[in-house]
Amino acid sequence: MISRRPLVTGFSFIASLAAMALLLNSCSGPASALNTKTLTILYTSDEHGWMEGEEPGKGAAEMLGLWVDREGYSAGGSYLIMSGGDMWTGPAISTWFAGESMVEVMNAMGYTAAALGNHEFDFQTGGLVARRGESVFPYLSANIYLKGTGERPAFVVPYILREVDGVSLGIIGLTTTSTPYTAFPDYVADYHFGAYDSALTEIVPELQAQSPDIIMVISHVCAEELEKLRPLARELGISVLAGGHCHDTYVNVVANIAVVESGSYYRSYVRIDLEFDTDSHKLVSTKAVVRTNSGGVADADITAIVLRWRGSLEGDLGEVIGYTSAGIAQHSEDMHNMVPDTWLWKYPQAAVAASNYGGFRAGLPAGDITIESVIGVLPFNNKLVLLELDGQELTDFASSRGVALSGLTALGSVLHSDGTPVQLDSNYIVIVTDFMYSAYEELTAADSLPERTDVSWRNPVVEWIRSVGSSSTQPLENFLDATPRRTPERGD
Numbered sequence: 001m002i003s004r005r006p007l008v009t010g011f012s013f014i015a016s017l018a019a020m021a022l023l024l025n026s027c028s029g030p031a032s033a034l035n036t037k038t039l040t041i042l043y044t045s046d047e048h049g050w051m052e053g054e055e056p057g058k059g060a061a062e063m064l065g066l067w068v069d070r071e072g073y074s075a076g077g078s079y080l081i082m083s084g085g086d087m088w089t090g091p092a093i094s095t096w097f098a099g100e101s102m103v104e105v106m107n108a109m110g111y112t113a114a115a116l117g118n119h120e121f122d123f124q125t126g127g128l129v130a131r132r133g134e135s136v137f138p139y140l141s142a143n144i145y146l147k148g149t150g151e152r153p154a155f156v157v158p159y160i161l162r163e164v165d166g167v168s169l170g171i172i173g174l175t176t177t178s179t180p181y182t183a184f185p186d187y188v189a190d191y192h193f194g195a196y197d198s199a200l201t202e203i204v205p206e207l208q209a210q211s212p213d214i215i216m217v218i219s220h221v222c223a224e225e226l227e228k229l230r231p232l233a234r235e236l237g238i239s240v241l242a243g244g245h246c247h248d249t250y251v252n253v254v255a256n257i258a259v260v261e262s263g264s265y266y267r268s269y270v271r272i273d274l275e276f277d278t279d280s281h282k283l284v285s286t287k288a289v290v291r292t293n294s295g296g297v298a299d300a301d302i303t304a305i306v307l308r309w310r311g312s313l314e315g316d317l318g319e320v321i322g323y324t325s326a327g328i329a330q331h332s333e334d335m336h337n338m339v340p341d342t343w344l345w346k347y348p349q350a351a352v353a354a355s356n357y358g359g360f361r362a363g364l365p366a367g368d369i370t371i372e373s374v375i376g377v378l379p380f381n382n383k384l385v386l387l388e389l390d391g392q393e394l395t396d397f398a399s400s401r402g403v404a405l406s407g408l409t410a411l412g413s414v415l416h417s418d419g420t421p422v423q424l425d426s427n428y429i430v431i432v433t434d435f436m437y438s439a440y441e442e443l444t445a446a447d448s449l450p451e452r453t454d455v456s457w458r459n460p461v462v463e464w465i466r467s468v469g470s471s472s473t474q475p476l477e478n479f480l481d482a483t484p485r486r487t488p489e490r491g492d
């Protein structure tokens with residue numbers, strides 16, 4: 001539990017009186033002293049379900065412990081906790097439960113609001129509406145509109161107003177305009193993501209009518225884009241532009257306007273201090289700092305919630321399907337080759353399989369491989385699609401997109417695995433995910449109608465790993481092809 005630390009810890013009564021006198025003095029003191037109040041924001045984003053942390057001791061429970069012990073946080077104090085969005089979809093403890101577990105954790109941590117991120121749509125609008133219903137905090141986005149009506153969908157509000165210790169804070173949300181292609185395109189087809197500047201220009205006067213003392217933006221927008229909004233922020237009286245989506249850590253305070261980004265996966269957070277003069281009703285100073293989530297003492301309530309979800313997960317997904325001695329790294333040749341190879345293994349009628357690099361979200365840790373660990377590698381709920389491309393379309397696609405390949409090599413020219421050239425006027429059956437089919441216009445535009453399999457992209461991986469029967473004496477890496485098939489990372 002969180003408890004406010006006692007101000008006076010029980011030394012002498014005289015000392016207490018002296019402390020009180022000092023406090024009183026600082027409030028009504030000499031003319032040079034300002035009557036100020038400091039409001040502190042603890043800000044995270046791109047949590048992506050990492051409630052357990054990437055390493056032991058770096059999860060949500062330890063983060064809250066640090067906030068209490070290092071930042072002086074207490075539920076009733078001058079603090080607000082906020083998120084820049086992409087709260088779920090990551091390790092199986094979040095993905096398998098479609099984000100429900102993460103919402104429970106964030107509720108208990110005391111979040112006040114979250115910006116709506118692109119991955120909030122990963123379980124379709126129905127999943128998002130269900131999560132919003134379970135959240136005790138609102139989801140904010142001023143620049144999402146229903147296509148056709150121009151209204152905002154019911155699962156968001158553009159802004160909220162919160163009063164903390166007599167200071168009122170207006171908080172506006174923004175969502176990345178890349179959402180139509182960084183979320184599953186079909187899931188966001190009903191929504192339009194408008195320009196940030198026009199959304200702010202529309203909303204700030206509406207908010208100003210309610211006389212907030214301070215205005216800030218929480219957003220699922222990269223810091224680089226937020227920097228471009230700095231002149232508008234100055235004009236509109238916005239003091240903080242807090243971002244997300246790029247997974248960067250970033251702090252830049254110029255003339256009391258802070259642009260920040262807090263990193264991802266609960267590795268770090270940003271502390272923002274807003275000092276407000278209650279006489280002149282002006283912001284006196286804005287300070288911001290990035291801190292890492294390390295060395296915190298785990299909060300007992302959050303630990304209990306996480307352990308309960310871990311228990312249900314192990315009941316569902318703890319089955320051991322294989323073994324790796326060294327682990328298979330997220331962006332290793334082993335991993336990039338294995339995943340599409342299993343798709344071709346499952347669908348031998350196809351000539352090629354391709355998976356976008358952005359779909360690989362973790363490695364397989366050393367030791368037993370479980371269904372849970374495969375979900376951690378491929379957390380999105382993608383399904384496999386078979387489509388026909390001619391040799392020219394296939395060559396263009398394989399040489400321009402950041403994709404892991406099976407059945408092809410693209411180290412220089414695009415060739416079949418056996419080194420023979422792709423025939424430009426022949427047709428080939430190609431396996432991709434439904435995400436790629438929707439997001440990559442050259443695939444969507446291909447003449448052939450796709451065959452949607454309704455099979456999860458993870459299923460062939462699980463089936464194949466199970467089929468080879470790896471063990472500590474014959475680990476999975478012995479069954480994998482580590483030969484490079486293309487230069488990695490073309491930025492998709």
Ligand SMILES: [Zn+2]
Nearest residue numbers: 086117118245
């Ligand atoms: Zn994002």
